[in-house]
Amino acid sequence: MKVFSCAGTAIGLAAAVLVSGTGYAEDGQSFDTKAALGEALFFDVNLSKNRTQACATCHNPDFGFVDPRPTDAGLAVSLGDDGVSLGDRNAPTASYAKFSPEFHRMEDGNYRGGQFLDGREPDIKGQAGGPPLNPVEMGMPDKASVVDRLKENAAYVKAIDALFGEGTLDDNETGYEAMKASLAAFEETDLFAPFDSKYDRYLRGEAKFSDQEELGRLLFFSQQFTNCNQCHQLKTSQVSREETFSNYEYHNIGIPVNAAARAVNGQEEGFVDPGLVNNPLVSDPEHLGKFKVPTLRNVAVTGPYMHNGVFKDLRTTVVFYNKYNSKASGAQTNPETGEPWGGPEVDGNLSLKELEHGPALDTKRIDALVAFLKTLTDKRYEHLLEE
Template structure:
């Protein structure tokens, strides 16, 4: 069992040989690495900086994450690392249909591949190459001992092998129950340990019924509605017409009018025709406490997200307004390849139904984060 009470210590303390016992397992080593700011260029950023364990392993600081250099700002919202290890390896299901992988565009086939990305990203942790990261690992005697014990005495003889070992350890830590406890109110309800309110029960009914909503077309993985262990995503890719986040582009210097191609810019994809704008369906686990929303952080409130989906079904002009701006929801950043069949399934929703769906999604919050619902 992981010593989860010690997690905050890694944010402030250098891992020393005296802590070698905690590094004896792959998960324990991964835990130390996950919180180690020394693996970034200026030693200011770790995995946990953008995947904060106090905020459901998401980044509470804004629409996108600042980089280790203190200047750079990304163009996408950092997705939660909660339940990420359940995503299947990136794969092609059919012509133009893909599933799985990590990042919003699936460019990392596995969780270990994903762990290797941020340290070498110039606008994230900013290390120049794998060799530089491995050199930082070798600065720590406890790491050297742990790596050799777990991967063999010659692990540091090959820098790529050592870097790969690091990513495997981080992925192993992300695969522990700390990231996916399945102890939300909804999980407890399924086990007979909690009761849903009438509003939450209405939301559950709406969510799992294609007669009333389109939610479970993309946010249900298991074959039977309400089955324990549901991750609330089918891990497929869709373009749902998310508008450009102009405010973020003004901040990060990308410039308005630039198009995020999503899945079409994934190097693992051979034929990108018809894939522009498609983004991986995110888990709804902890969704109520991991604002802002959408891959570019364009919406701040969960209710706004439901209202946005509702624009595809409503005929009410008032329902086309974004309550966060008072203006119409923006046009799709990528107007091609919209998943219209999924988006237009079900009738328009009324306020009571919208509120019920939000109430239900709040029940998907892990127990340790339920206090954030009040904040």
């Protein structure tokens, strides 16, 4: 069963300070830490088959670590290194990804954590090894081919020998693991999780919320008026300074098929994304159509939304949730299309307990929630709110 995640064809305008114009790190450079080596690898297009795509292509640091490139499916899915293949899932942000716990089954039988939208890799290191070998992403045929690309660069060879042991690249498995570990070390740096949004500054007493933002904050954390924090709160305190706004569990919230993406990405007719059941550790059909709850950090600048990018606007996503509690005609209409919401791609195991919690929201409260969500934008991306 083939399921796509993130893919791309050209490194963006991200500050690839360690990479030359050809995509290689300069031979004269040295990397004293795994994170420094991982930074160079993150921007290196030579780790893709046609030397056109790097990790930063689909997780561009200038755009909240998502893919800003339009395709025939808009921004919903990404284009592969071959210049033809389109994915079926939206590339999730890599920001704050390190906080997702390792994938595991909880006592109640549900699952939590992991990387990718279905948790199929237990941690960041595992995730880093996926895209280079995915045929619709970076397209490398095997680990040996990736290691050969690493060995093309003397700076990489020197660094890997120093950081992982002499001759690490002589074995394809240990060489590939070294690449994964270096990328993971880079993704664990504060660049990916600065905790410096307006919300964070508000908690530190360095910023004030507008009345609308404060109403949104109160609604978000309310146990009575919304269902937001049932899934989008990790810490027990409402003023935790390292809140990532996800409990990293899995839910089916009734997202419709992204027909526009399916029309151009070549996915077979009748295909249903199994969600969590795509994870090799999960087979029970009661988990069909469930996807990992994403972080809301930088959510206002990392659209489109939902696992398949079906909604373009952040406000649309809030209105979508509201449809479960409001019988008003407006709540039953997708504001982006003017048509009724499409039916769930996977029906029958919706998280209705969470979705139907709380009363319907009026326009004022919907707008307040959107205003609060915008305060979760890292400082370096706040200019994107204006754009």
